[in-house]
Amino acid sequence: MKQQMKLSDNTHETSIDYKKELNPSQLDAVTSTEGPLLIIAGAGSGKTRTLTYRVAYLVEKGVSPQSILLLTFTRKASQEMLNRATQLLDSRCAGVSGGTFHSFANTVLRTYAKEIGFGHDFSIIDRSDTESLINMIRKDSGYASKNRSFPRKQTLANIFSRTVNKVLSIEDVVSHDYPHFSNNMEAIIEINKDYANQKRINNLLDYDDLLIYLHLLLKNHLDIREKLTSLYSYIMVDEYQDTNPVQAEIVYFLAGTKKNIMIVGDDSQSIYSFRGADFMNIMRFPKVFPSTRIIKLEENYRSVQPILDLTNKIIENAETKYSKKLFTNLHGGTMPIIIRTEDEYAQSGIIVKKIKRLNEKGIPLNEIAVLFRAGFHSFGLEIELTKNNISFIKMGGFKFMDSAHIKDVIAHLKAFASQVDRISWYRILMLLNKIGPAAARKIFASVSKKGWDAGLSDIKLKGEAAEGIMKLKGLFTKMELLSGSVSDMGETIIEYYIPILKKMYDDHPKRGKQLEHLVTIMERYTVLGEFFTDMALEPPNTVKDDSFSMNSSDNDRLVLSTVHSAKGLEWNTVFVIWTLDGRFPSVHALNKEKELEEELRLMYVAATRAKENLFFIYPGNVYDRSSNSFLCNPSCFLDVLPDNILERDYE
């Protein structure tokens, strides 16, 4: 203890000058350590900075890092904050417990799995595993073949997840959001029950279960709750406007009696209601914690005045309850502009032209972003960028872990690790020639009873099917000799899998390379279970995919991103494309007040990403298939703005 004190004294002889490095509100937020605290942090107001300094402040004050809990929206966010705090103070900050709600739940539940009726070695299933399992139950139930318009696996997964995240009943969700499936109510409820049973039998938790069971644990086991609340004496939660009711109650339980809890958020940037987030959580917080102090961070350090004028005006039209008016000391800059073009092609053309001009002025590509409402909105632009040799990186969308070949290889690993993993066994068996659902069922029944060795030997098959099973058994026999090295097993599987890959995909060389990349990820693991958990909870979020850029080696690339994945980021210049009614806001939200309000916040998030230049562009006349109509009006969020705030170029 003494040694630690001495060490820290040495490492920060230049103590942090909080007064100098933070503005008064930030300083207040950083140094108010006791009791409940609500920070309303406007866009670009130094939210991350505040959290980082607060971690350092607490640690410097002598609070043990292990007793600080920092919950964030993504793992990347928490890691970045802790890294910065470490740079600010010293390595003690790295000992702070930080992560997402889900990873925190995972850690806690591994210890207390027995209390919720699971084994401590439970597996976490990702969204596609979830859908596969639901699909098996769906088929088994027989409802699907009786009824042509029975909900698909994806729809069922959506219904179930929504039920959990919004704390509603299946009846509520179906009748409200899927009224056309109301006549299947009993069947849907039955499948949901089966799904829960299957998970319990097979020791599986899906993403929602992690939250649900953590919540249940805290609610029903006071002794465990007390243990945790005495362990975590200082809690910080970021992006609170995007928490759902379950997460909010978890926070409430964790706060315990000391209630040293700080939440940070911006009600104007709540954009995840489609998955149960409710910005009323942040509104209600002072009621739930009666002695809450509220601090507003209103100075914006990001955008020039003309951009701020516009974003302030946009959000004025929302019914947010915590009013705040952002101001800046960054002067100069030009008025944001909205441009109408002839068609999509012309829209792309303008962007290409403007990017080239900005580039000549010395603004690097990675300081420019093109933002849009939905992933597919950038397809046309991607083609034009490629033609013009402008390299770009697209954020969000397509995920490494979601591609079929990666899933296949991991399924082999999972099947090897568990003879009762139905999802994985079906998946790998069906890859074999002449083996379909019926054979897979038979083989899996045998394997789950006798293990893979005897299970595969005892199965009677003919011809190609028998051959395939032989090969699979050969693979597993080989894997058993590898004494548990994760990457060695991976490589062995890939060797076996390559012929299948070649048969199935024309682009197998590219996919083969990605499989090699998977092996390098595996090399970081010695315990198979940890590999599986990490792949579910913290999957690699980018594919190093050269198809997306001309010269992928350099980092100077234009950023294409959905507005959702642009949250928290900033660029010198931002283009928002497809800003017309029906695209942004989306057609689906046009007649629904609540959803339209969220689209407005989404537009606010998009616009507040810009530091100096902000462009809105839309093609003037677009046919929309889904609504069978022509879209031609500029986004209503922008159209209502006065001319002295937004310049118009309608040709």
Place this chain on the structure above:
DNA sequence: CGGGACAACGTTTTT
């Protein structure tokens, strides 16, 4: 079992 014909359906995203 596997392939072809046909019909239904569709945001956004992270864990």
Place this chain on the structure above:
DNA sequence: CGTTGTCCCG
């Protein structure tokens, strides 16, 4: 337009 699922036939 592409994905997902069902049905039906060889």
